[in-house]
Amino acid sequence: MSDPVPVVVGVDGSPSGRDALDWAVAEAATQVRPLWVVHACPPPIDTGPLGPLPSLSPYTGTGDVLHEAARRAALVAPEVEVTTRLVSGGPVPALLGQRACLIVVGGRGRRGVRRALAGSVSVAVSARAQCPVVTVPPLREVVPGPSRAKVVVGVDGLDLSSRAIGFALQAAAQRGVGLTALHAWTPRPPADSGGLADDWAASRAVECRALDGALAGWRERFPTVDITPKLACDDPAHALAVESAGAALVVVGSRGRGCMTGVLFGSVSQVLRHAAHCPIAVARPRAVTAGRARAA
Incomplete structure (x- = not known):
């Protein structure tokens, strides 16, 4: 029997990294999986034939970061097997290079550039991870709200959200909570003001069928999870951000067309990283991740 695939978390010594570590070790305990704690640092600077100077070594202090992370993980969930890994290079390839069932990253760095880099790491990893x-x-910014004690998943009515629904249901089942399946849409304006009521009713009926179709079969696969479908006439990112207040987790899918596309044109997952009040999971369609693996 093969060893279980680990949960992987990136740490950098920042408060954001510690929040990610706390969440990741609790998740590893829930899934009964090992935890790999990854810390990336740039390679040594070659100063000439004698090699890098000790004072310029980028590895100074990295042992403290990993030691503190291992100690903290043991306090949160002592039953979890923890492995620390120091990787030379940038954080994105360091995390993508790990064998993982789930990758966890912090949402913000310490300040200024660190905050921007933390955001770019989460975007790049989400866009490319398998x-x-x-x-x-x-975690101090997590607030109560309408979806307390639930997992929330964004449903777009397409196959793109199928993996997100499955991941969200598994998360809800593990936590013993219900699932809110939210489908948001913006109706087209009617051709004339007299057709407003008819167009609204027809539009809502179409979206309701799309939501029901996306959830078909999932209740039988997860009979212990209370699934609540919810329609919202709103921008999807805004509707999910509102619903995230008090939720344990919000899960969204992604078309996976690359992090630059997401940065330039925006997406639901991009907006939620800044607006949501709870952890955000991005579960891309398997066809996309498989295609990227073959290309690599």
Whole structure:
């Protein structure tokens, strides 16, 4: 029997990294999986034939970061097997290079550039990872709201959200909570003001059928999870951000067309990284991740 695939978390010594670590070790305990704690640092600077100077070594202090992370993980869930890994290079390839069932990253760095880099890491990893990626916001900013004690999943009525629904249901089942399946849409304006009522009713009926179709079969696969379908006439990112207040986790799918596309044109997952009040999971369709693996 093969060893279980680990949960992987990136740490950098920042408060955001510690929040990600706390969430990741609790998730590893829930899934009964080992935890790999990854810390990336740039390669040594070659100063000439004598090699890098000790004072310029980028590895100074990295042992402290990993030691503190291992100690903290043991306090949160002592039953979890923890492995620390120091990787030379940038954080994105360091995390993508790990064998993982789930990758967890912090949502923000310490300040200024660190905050921007933390955001870019989560975007790049989410766009390229072959497994779901969870971005953990500062836990002190988590607030109560309409979806307390639930997992929320964004449903777009397409096959793109199928993996997100499955991941969200598994998360809800593990936590013993219900699932809110939210489908948001913006109706087209009617051709004339007299057709407003008819167009609204027809539009809502179409979206309701799309939501029911996306959830077909999932209740039988997860009979212990209370699934609540919810329609919202709203921008999807805004509707999910509102619903995230008090939720344990929000899960969204992604077309996976690359992080630059997401940065330039925006997406639901991009907006939620800044607006949501709870951890955000991005679960891309398997066809996309498989295609990227073959291309690599």
